[in-house]
Amino acid sequence: MDTSEDILQQASPDLVRGSGTARAAKAARLSPSFVSWLQAGPMMLVFLAFFLIPLVFVVIVSFWDYNEYQLLPAFSGRGYTDTFEGCIAQLPDLCTIAKTYLKTLKLCFLVWAITLFIGFWVAYFLAFHVKSRTWQMGLSLLCTIPFWTSNVIRMIAWIPLLGRNGLVNSGLVKTGAINQPLEWLLFSEFSVVLALVHLFTFFMVVPIFNSMVRIDKSLIEAAYDAGAAGFQTLVNVIIPLAKPGIVIGSIFVITIVMGDFITIGVMGGQQIAAAGKIIETRVNALQFPAAAANAVILLVITFLIITMMSRIVDIKKEL
């Protein structure tokens, strides 16, 4: 592993302690583009080894054959045919994979809509109503700190509140609102959506807040002077200018929920099928090509969603 000294020594030709002439000679030899390569190269290598090549393997292995316990490196479409089994035969009924994706998309849409609503107003409050820099920093930090703590713990944290004998149920029973504890509070779609919103609203707040603080306040004053009502300013000035943040936040939330299997597993009591969960199940059954085929499908769908959304905004320009 490289240490910072190593990289920077390589990167900064003049670091070499020695006579000025040696330094000058060395500096002359190392062109700026070579230095850039030394600086950016290590990170590129990590992405190559642990992200790009693995993705290629996912695609390759999705076309391999398999038996009960191992991979067979021979071309086969079995990973895909197994996945789409019954999709044509069962028409007009939906096959398992189609149902699973529909359910995942539904969860995704719900979580997206709720996180967008909460994220937008939290960011709006921070950006436009909190005037002091210190307060703005402090409150943003308050929203960020949970992001640095464990997701599993934040999921488990709902159990004492939503369980059969949890706070919510015992409270409702005590007040006489219900006779029986509500069963759908925990290990249900409701708890999955709740936990996903709880975990990932952060990804909406940050980019939207970033777009909003960049909005020139005089634009809002101008809208006000021109006679726009608060609502008109919101719709015609603030939302269009915050759009990049909204799109980036949406991409984050949608891709996370599309691939999620942990929150859906833990909060759904391992009973709810989802796109990410299929991959996990296949891996646990050692059916790697089928897992890979599902990963490719998920990747394609996620990619389509992102392309659609990035049509709306140029991500690179916004960072």
Add this chain to the structure above:
Amino acid sequence: MKEGRPRSFYVLAIFFAAYTLFLYGPMIAIYVLSFQGPQGGLTFPMNGVSTFWIAKLFQGTGIVDLGAAFRRSLLLGIIVMIVTVVLSVAAGMAFRRKFKAQSILFYSAIASLIVPSIITSLGISLEFRIIDDLIKAHWNENFETSMGLLTSGLGAHLTWTLPFGLLIMFAIFNRFDPRLEEAARDLGATPWQAFRHVVLPIILPSVIGIGLFGFTLSWDELARSSQAIGAVNTLPLDLQGLTTTVTNPDIYALGTIISAVSFAVITLALGTIHMLNKRQAAKGSDAGKGLV
């Protein structure tokens, strides 16, 4: 002149407070519940107050070796943190000039951030399985596996932490005044000296922020570790395993311990950042001090 706050301020302030309560309330509930009495269960009300479950955790519950998992997670987190800081700062410096493959690196980082974790994790596990098979077939029949905490596990965590590191570096250099560096150069500083004595002191608070992200994201990482960590488990993986089997408050106790480490790291990092900022504000920039 001071205007009264509009009504929307109060509505949104209440909304924000509710959101904060929603964020922290459940977490606080389990921290409290981990101090259940020995007879206590998974939910309120508290059945006495004790450190019984936390103590039990340290004795070893017998289900998993939490001490070992704790040390593994800590080791991995620290290594991920160091590598993330070093590679992000280096790459961030590179992005200040144009270079070939700039957009390839940029899009790799963004893609790594948004491709679902399970796919990256599966890919890494396939990659290492295929490497293992090759080694077994060509070199050493008795070879076990190249997958492990510090090979595939480290790689998996880096695909998650490096994009954050790089994006933070972008944010830093967006508001960095390059004239400071030019001034240093004009005064005869070598590029390394300009970096070491001018750039680094100025960006140091944010670099600590990158370290904070590096450690905490690794310490809590789950989805990418799931397929790529090899035979051993990290602490969050053990915790996730416990969610389906355990019916005692010791799961909360474990959660509290893991969070305590997170909070210790967050406090340490934020404290250091605050101190550095204050020092910078008090003394002006101490850039160049090393050259005096």
